[in-house]
Amino acid sequence: MNKLKLHTPDFIQANIAKLAELFPNCVTETGDEHAELKYAIDFDLLRQELSGVIVEGPQERYQLNWPGKREALLTANAPIAKTLRPCREESVDFDTTQNLYIEGDNLDALKLLQETYLGKVKMIYIDPPYNTGNDFIYEDDFAENTESYLQRSNQKDEVGNRLVANNESNGRFHSDWLTMLYPRIKLARNFLSEDGVIFISIDDNEQANLKRLCDEVFGEQNFVSTIVWEKRYSPQNAVKWFSESHDFIIIYAKNKINWYPNLLARSDEMNARYRNLDNDLRGVWKSVDSTAQAGHGTKSQFYVLTAPNGKQHTLPNGRxxxxxxxxxxxMIKDNRIWFGADGNNVPAVKRFLSEVKQGTACQTIWKYVDVGHNQEAKKEVNDLFPESTVFETPKPSRLIKRILQISTDKNDIILDFFSGSATSAHAVMQLNAEDDGNRKFIMVQLPEVCDEKSEAYKAGYKTIAEIGKERIRRAGQKIKTEVGRMKNETKPDGSVLPLDIGFRVLKVDSSNMKDVYYQPDQLKQGDLEHFTDNIKPDRTAEDLLFQVLLDWGVDLSLPISQETILVKDEQISSFTVFFVDGNALAACFDTGINEAFVKELAKRQPLRVVFRDAGFSSDSVKINVEQVFKLISPNTEIKVI
Structure with missing residues (x-):
């Protein structure tokens, strides 16, 4: 029985709970004057969350700590001045696909995507480096403040400088790995919807550290489970200790009370256990025990049962x-108790298939017969790339498909920012083909250079990203052939089958804006004539469009069309306009924009419109733009770059 509190509310704990929603990593345990543990705020970490420089000040508390943790937190919060540049020639169905493949450092990509996909991703799956001593990890530069970080980030990083070997002889072996992963996991949490979930593959090397890290980022209360995946089907005999047959998949929810796994489909083997021995009109059934342990029963559950044929059935001991x-x-009268064909058997309850859940709960041990193993994964990739072995350590698509089945619905967004060979994209397309889904994927992969001695390099694949993109192309075509249809093709009844096997390639690059745009104080009076246009000369109109989409938080997978609009002023002029998702956004980055064109575009009444700041034919035209739209399309939001 609970006691009345008999005191006013504890506002401190209420405030801690509010802060925990924003900064779960800042909630810790501490001892009070009575040496009792209670929740408290780690003010050092909170100050670091709100600071652009490294904050010192450790104190005794329960926490996961390592050299470089504060720097990792700083870099997670530091801004960057980069963009995503579209690459049509490497894409498939660029204008219509809803899938994205982002090539570049995933830390940069996660920062660039924050505003657009904040709280919109239903499931994240990642397969980060396992830190086995042979892995390469991302080398992030933390030894700088926010201002210098922003300045440096205007320059494009060279691929070769982004990875370093994390050998076990390195004194910071675990620390380097945690420092690499922490900001990425922290940023990833922001993408999840309130009923979203993340799955992370890992082995024994860092499983304990990964769980502690995720406890801090997501909150210990949002830990769901650890899956044990049987990754090998045969033992390895050439080992010193044990033949490792498993990996782990750690699961955390954004908010555990809002996420529950979907039931898995019942197998034919499960359904085969149901038969209809007495031709019951309610269908097939199976018999289950009609007794329970005696300790769970009441006095009224102990009696001698008389069967319809008069036979008396006594209870076994302890039941x-x-x-x-x-x-x-x-229940006997309703024909729900089975006494056997001759009526003399021990009574059993008839459990009808029609009355049980049309699915089964997912277990925490996943057998390779159900979700695949490493050899199956390699064969799957080799079948797509018969010319050579292009990737050594893929995951089987059946494994990712199982994750998709229990964690997503048909229209959800899936993110994988350690994409590798793009197994996740393959699994998304495959499941969509099987259940008529319209799930959308976002893959992120660093263009990590392949070893020049590898088969992949000899086959012409210079980076892991090239392998991933080609796998999606080939897997998409294979799935298309198997199901005999493509996106927007229809069934005989006329309904649409939304199968999307395309992807839009975007590459992380330096900003489209000249450096002076971010550091105007460095501009000298004599340089003014060189900076009348603040956009880099090598950037296209489509490059600018995608930076606008990022800045405005517009979905990067929306359909894009391009139209040439002719207007007659003093002469006939033509202007190229990008229309995003119909009329959601109109963008024109041409120069020489005149008032006649502005009026024509305003007649389209776009929700948003953007121009180049230096694109107007005169100052008077630039000044009149807002007035023109106010008269013709008053609800349009106008911006310039």
Whole structure:
């Protein structure tokens, strides 16, 4: 029985709870004057969250700590001045696909995507480096403040400088790995919807550290489970200790009370256990025990049961009937109790298939017969790339498909920012083909250079990203052939089958804006004539469009069309306009924009419109733009770059 509090509310704990929603990593345990543990705010970490420089000040508390943790937190929060540049020639169905493949450092990509996909991703799956001593990890530069970080980030990083070997002889072996992963996991949490979930593959090397890290980022209360995946089908004999047959998949929810796994489909083997021995009109059934342990029963559940043929059934020692006698007799009358074909068997309850859940709960041990193993994964990739072995350590698509089945619905967004060979994209397309889904994927992969001695390099694939993109192309075509249809093709009844096997390639690059745009104080009076246009000369109109989409938080997978608009002023002029998602956004980055064109575009009444700041034919035209739209399309939001 609970006691009345008899005191006013504890506002401190209420405030801690509010801060925990924003900064779960800042909630810790501490001892009070009575040496009792209670929740408290780690003010050092909170100050670091709100600071652009490294904050010192450790104190004794329960926490996961390592050299470089504060720097990792700083870099997670530091801004960057980069963009995503579209690459049509490497894409498939660029204008219509809803899938994205982002090539570049995933830390940069996660920062660039924050505003657009904040709270919109239903499931994240990642397979980060396992830190086995042979892995390469991302080398992030933390030894700088926010201002210098921003300045440096205007320059494009060279691929070769982004990875370093994390050998076990390195004194910071675990620390380097945690420092690499921490900001990425922290940023990833922001993408998840309130009913979203993340799955992370890992082995024994860092499983304990990864769980502690995720406890801090997501909150210990949002830990869901650890899956044990049987990754090998045969033992390895050439080992010193044990033949490792498993990996782990750690699961955390954004908010555990809002996420529950979907049931898995019942197998034919499960359904085969149901038969209809007495031709019951309610369908097939199976018999289950009609007794329970005696300790769980009441006095009314102990009695001698009389069967319809007069035979009396007594209880075994330590057992009681599942139901009271009146209830059980009513079930006998309703033909829900089975006494065998001759009526003399021990009574059993008939469990009808039509009355059980049309699915089964997912277990925490996943057998390779159900979700695949490493050899199956390699064969799957080799079948797509018969010319050579292009990737050594893929995951089987059946494994990712199982994750998709229990964690997503048909229209959800899936993110994988350690994409590798793009197994996740393959699994998304495959499941969409099987259940008529319209799931959308976002893959992120660093263009990590392949070893020049590898088969992949000899086959012409210079980076892991090239392998991933080609796998999606080939897997998409294979799935298309197997199902015999493509996106927007229809069934005989006329309904649409939304199968999207395309992807839009975007590459992380330095900003489209000249450096002076970010550091105007460095501009000298004599340089003014060189900076009348603040956009880099090598950037296209489509490059600018995608930076606008990022800045405005517009979905990067929306359909894009391009139209040439002719207007007559003093002469006939033509202007190229990008229309995003119909009329959601109109963008024109041409120069020489005149008032006649502005009026024509305003007649389209776009929700948003953007121009180049230096694109107007005169100052008077630039000044009149807002007035023109106010008269013709008053609800349009106008911006310039």
């Amino acid at each position: 009681c009937w599942l139901y009271t006698e009146p209830v059980l007799q009513q």
